[in-house]
Amino acid sequence: MLNKFPLWKNLLIILILLMGAIYALPNLYGEDLAIQISGTRGVTLAESDLSRIQEVVAPLCGDKCRIEHENGQALIRFQDNNLRLSVKDKLSRELGDKYIVALNLAAATPDWLRGIGAHPLKLGLDLRGGLHFLMEVDMDEAMKKIIGQTVQDFRTELRNEKIRLTGAQAAGSDILIFFKDSATMDQALQLLKSKHGDMVFQGDEKADGRFVITAQVKPEKLKEIRTYAVEQNINIIRNRVNELGVAEPLVQRQGAERIVVELPGVEDSARAKEILGATATLEFRLVDQSAGIEGAAKGEVSANSEVIMSKDDQPVVVAKRVILTGDHIIDARSGMDENSRPEVNISLDSKGGQIMSDFTRDHIGDPMATNFIEYKAIDQDDSQPAGEGENRPRFRKTQQIINVATIQARLGTKFRITGLDSPQEAHNLALLLRAGALIAPIQIVEERNIGPSLGQQNIINGMNAMLWGMGILFVFMIFYYRAFGLVANMALLMNFVLIVGLMSLIPGATMTLPGIAGIVLTIGMAVDANVLIYERIREEIRNGRGVQQSVNLGYERAFVTIADSNITSFFVALILFLVGTGSVKGFALVLMVGLASSMFTAVTACRAVVNAFVGGRNIKKLWI
Numbered sequence: 001m002l003n004k005f006p007l008w009k010n011l012l013i014i015l016i017l018l019m020g021a022i023y024a025l026p027n028l029y030g031e032d033l034a035i036q037i038s039g040t041r042g043v044t045l046a047e048s049d050l051s052r053i054q055e056v057v058a059p060l061c062g063d064k065c066r067i068e069h070e071n072g073q074a075l076i077r078f079q080d081n082n083l084r085l086s087v088k089d090k091l092s093r094e095l096g097d098k099y100i101v102a103l104n105l106a107a108a109t110p111d112w113l114r115g116i117g118a119h120p121l122k123l124g125l126d127l128r129g130g131l132h133f134l135m136e137v138d139m140d141e142a143m144k145k146i147i148g149q150t151v152q153d154f155r156t157e158l159r160n161e162k163i164r165l166t167g168a169q170a171a172g173s174d175i176l177i178f179f180k181d182s183a184t185m186d187q188a189l190q191l192l193k194s195k196h197g198d199m200v201f202q203g204d205e206k207a208d209g210r211f212v213i214t215a216q217v218k219p220e221k222l223k224e225i226r227t228y229a230v231e232q233n234i235n236i237i238r239n240r241v242n243e244l245g246v247a248e249p250l251v252q253r254q255g256a257e258r259i260v261v262e263l264p265g266v267e268d269s270a271r272a273k274e275i276l277g278a279t280a281t282l283e284f285r286l287v288d289q290s291a292g293i294e295g296a297a298k299g300e301v302s303a304n305s306e307v308i309m310s311k312d313d314q315p316v317v318v319a320k321r322v323i324l325t326g327d328h329i330i331d332a333r334s335g336m337d338e339n340s341r342p343e344v345n346i347s348l349d350s351k352g353g354q355i356m357s358d359f360t361r362d363h364i365g366d367p368m369a370t371n372f373i374e375y376k377a378i379d380q381d382d383s384q385p386a387g388e389g390e391n392r393p394r395f396r397k398t399q400q401i402i403n404v405a406t407i408q409a410r411l412g413t414k415f416r417i418t419g420l421d422s423p424q425e426a427h428n429l430a431l432l433l434r435a436g437a438l439i440a441p442i443q444i445v446e447e448r449n450i451g452p453s454l455g456q457q458n459i460i461n462g463m464n465a466m467l468w469g470m471g472i473l474f475v476f477m478i479f480y481y482r483a484f485g486l487v488a489n490m491a492l493l494m495n496f497v498l499i500v501g502l503m504s505l506i507p508g509a510t511m512t513l514p515g516i517a518g519i520v521l522t523i524g525m526a527v528d529a530n531v532l533i534y535e536r537i538r539e540e541i542r543n544g545r546g547v548q549q550s551v552n553l554g555y556e557r558a559f560v561t562i563a564d565s566n567i568t569s570f571f572v573a574l575i576l577f578l579v580g581t582g583s584v585k586g587f588a589l590v591l592m593v594g595l596a597s598s599m600f601t602a603v604t605a606c607r608a609v610v611n612a613f614v615g616g617r618n619i620k621k622l623w624i
Contacts, residue, residue, distance in 0.1 A: 002548045003615035005608055013608050016600070017494055020501035026109040026120040027500060033084050034106035035091065037074040037099055045074055049099075056094045060087050075106055121504050123264060124512035124586065125250070125450055127459050130264040134446035135237075137257050141441050142229040143173055147217075149325065151175055154215070156358065157195060163188050166210065173222075175215040185211040226256065232327065233442060234259055250510075259442065264510070282326030284356075285318040287367040287404060308371060310401040318369050318401070323359050328352025334426040337418060342426035344417045353413030360411040370403040370417065462516035469520055470496075473527055481534050484610070484624045488530040491606040495526050498597040503590065514587035522594025525569070529602035533558040534624055547619045555607050562603060570595045 005013075037053060038045065053074055054067060061076075064083060068075045078084040084103070091101045105128070107120045125132060147170045154177060158165050165188065167178040179185040182205070189203050192213070198221040202214050217225070230253055237259065238251040250262040288305040301307060307315045331347040348356060360368075374397070405417045470492060477485030499519055503509050537554030545553065573595065576588035614622075 002552045003611045005611055010608055013605050017498070017605065020494075020498040022113075022116075022501070023118045023504050024497050024501035026107065026113050026118050026504065029108040029110065029120070031105040031120075032077040032079070032108045033081055034078065034104050035076045035084060035088050036102050036104045036106075037076070037091065037095070038072070038102075045069065045072055050074060052095070053091070056091055057087055060090060075104075077106055077108075117505075119504060121500065121511045122509065123459075124510045124515075124583075125262045125264045126513045126583075127462075127511060128264045129450045129456075130262065132446075132448040132450065133261040133263075133444050134254065135259045135261060135442045136445045137230050137233055137259065138441045138443065139226055139229065139257055143222075143225065144170070145325075146225055147173060147175060149322075150215075152322065154192065156355075157191065158188055160358075161191055163191065173217060177213040177215065179211045179213070182211050185213060189213055230257060230259065237261060237442075258445070282329070283371045283373065284323040284325075285321070285369050285371055286323065286363060287369050288317040288319055289367070308369075308399045308401050310404070316369055316401045316404065318371065323368070324348075324352055324355055328355070332430040334423065334430040336423070337416070341418065342421075342423045344426050344430045346415050346417065348413045348415075350413065356411045356413075356415065360407050360409075363407055364409060365407065367404050367406050369401045370405075372400045372402045374398045458513055459516075462513060466516065466520050466523070470523060473523070477527065477530070481530075482623045483613075484530075484534055484537075487606055487609050488527065488534075488602075490609060491530060491601040492523055492526060494605055495523065495594070495597050495601040498601065499590070499594050502593045502597065506589075506593075509589060510586055511590070512583050512586040514583040515590040518587045518590030519594060522591060522598055525566070525595070526598035526602050529558075529562045529566075529598060530606065532561055533602070533606075537622070537624060541622060541624075547614065547622045550622070551610065551614055555603070559603060562599070566595050566599050 050067070050069055053076075057065065057067065057076060061083065064079065065087070066077045068077070076084075076087065078087070088101055088103060091099075095101060109119060151168050151170055154175065155165070155168055158177075163184060165177055165179055165184075169176050177188065179188065182203075185203050189201055192199075192201050192215070196215075198218050200216045200218060202216075203211065204214065205211050234251055234253060250260070250264075252260050254260045288301065290302070301317050304321070305317050305319055307317055310316050328348050328351060329346060330349050333345050335343055335345060337343045403417055408418075473492065474489045477488045479485070481488065496519065499522065503511060503515075533554050536558040537550050540550035540553050541547070570592055573588045573591040577585055577592065580588055
């Protein structure tokens with residue numbers, strides 16, 4: 001029978017529309033004022049931590065706030081912003097530096113919706129407000145670190161080939177390697193040239209009679225180092241913010257040495273800067289057992305060693321020579337060993353595995369320390385006169401031994417750290433290692449705080465533009481196509497609901513102001529599909545065909561044109577999504593979702609409604 005869908009197809013259409021409406025529903029509930037509490041360095045909050053938080057909050061809050069525990073973090077919801085601010089200040093004082101207390105906004109979605117995975121749309125910085133940071137990578141420190149590691153590599157390579165050197169040191173971006181005689185220097189020169197094609201080597205005799213090789217990094221290698229430093233830091237910053245769960249960030253490169261970080265919904269800039277500005281790295285060093293406890297406490301150690309305090313405030317004497325840095329770690333997982341003791345399993349890249357293997361071969365039974373380093377930015381002193389290099393970031397370096405473990409066997413690309421006090425400590429160490437080591441310190445050079453009121457105004461303006469556009473379309477469609485225009489308007493509403501529902505379901509999808517423009521554009525294209533169908537039906541009626549046949553042919557023959565236009569537009573949007581960044585990518589995603597949704601609503605859902613009123617009936621005249 002013409003213009004009749006089978007029952008299963010009608011039920012499927014209803015089910016799809018119902019699911020779209022359910023998953024779009026959380027967007028109607030808005031957001032609650034909230035405080036988010038998490039442990040520093042990604043520590044998961046335990047039940048004892050929640051009890052402590054409850055003790056601090058209860059006297060101020062009473063029953064005016066609600067504490068939730070989810071994903072290892074605590075979330076406190078408020079109705080009063082003044083109460084929230086006072087509770088936040090007290091929590092910051094009482095909990096200390098082991099916790100991150102940040103102001104945030106939390107979705108007010110009911111539990112039954114969250115239980116089925118329904119969440120509101122994630123809004124971008126321009127709609128929700130939040131924090132924008134521009135960060136600069138300290139390339140001088142990056143070069144210093146890489147040159148220092150290269151000096152160690154040269155020492156190891158020459159010693160492995162039994163070539164004796166009297167010393168090696170960094171001189172700016174150059175490396176100087178000293179020898180006693182010219183024959184040894186020539187032998188070393190030949191070896192280094194064969195292994196390091198990205199460097200220029202030159203041998204010479206000094207006035208003091210020593211022979212020296214000067215190694216310089218080629219310009220193209222310098223450019224590669226700078227690019228790697230920024231890209232490495234981008235990946236690590238993204239991992240750390242995700243692990244901490246502060247927000248769903250936008251992290252991308254800007255220019256040669258800068259990184260843009262956007263945290264939608266985050267209001268506490270001080271805490272956000274603390275998380276992002278705590279530039280950290282890791283290194284493994286051998287523990288110097290020759291120094292006694294008293295000597296370590298007094299700092300009386302050899303010239304090749306130094307004293308670093310442990311996390312328990314105990315002095316640990318370690319060799320100055322760094323075995324391996326954290327940028328060679330590609331994975332770290334906590335677990336239990338064969339004796340049910342906590343451990344951390346480490347995976348290194350191939351170069352790091354070779355370095356670790358060569359070192360541990362000769363140091364089985366010796367203790368090895370994991371040193372945690374932070375570079376914290378120092379504010380420029382306005383009283384000091386500005387001089388050359390004053391605009392460069394300045395950092396204070398802090399170190400802490402977070403673990404000392406015994407080397408039990410020759411290690412390679414995979415090894416484990418044991419001797420940890422608890423599974424929680426193993427988890428925290430694995431988190432720290434897995435987050436990676438920044439290859440160079442970074443400094444926040446620009447900060448912008450976009451208030452929620454500005455974001456709300458953008459939403460209002462975008463919604464007004466969409467409502468005005470839809471209103472004009474509604475009036476036109478009803479005036480021009482009468483009853484069929486009403487059906488088209490129903491399709492537009494269904495299309496809008498489906499877009500919101502699908503965007504809420506897509507992981508990582510963020511709605512921005514350009515995304516709202518994408519919805520407006522999609523609605524216009526959806527109307528275009530209905531216009532094509534209705535004009536085709538009119539044409540068939542003018543050709544003398546019956547109502548049932550005209551409706552059937554109108555939908556069937558217009559479908560090819562609609563499919564062609566939507567498919568070509570979809571591929572254009574897909575290209576924009578693949579090559580675009582930021583707001584362009586967001587616009588393209590909304591456009592792709594809208595095109596798919598409009599094909600369904602304009603062709604399938606809309607026809608189901610038409611079939612319900614037209615199909616199987618003896619209609620002489622069609623009001624279209």
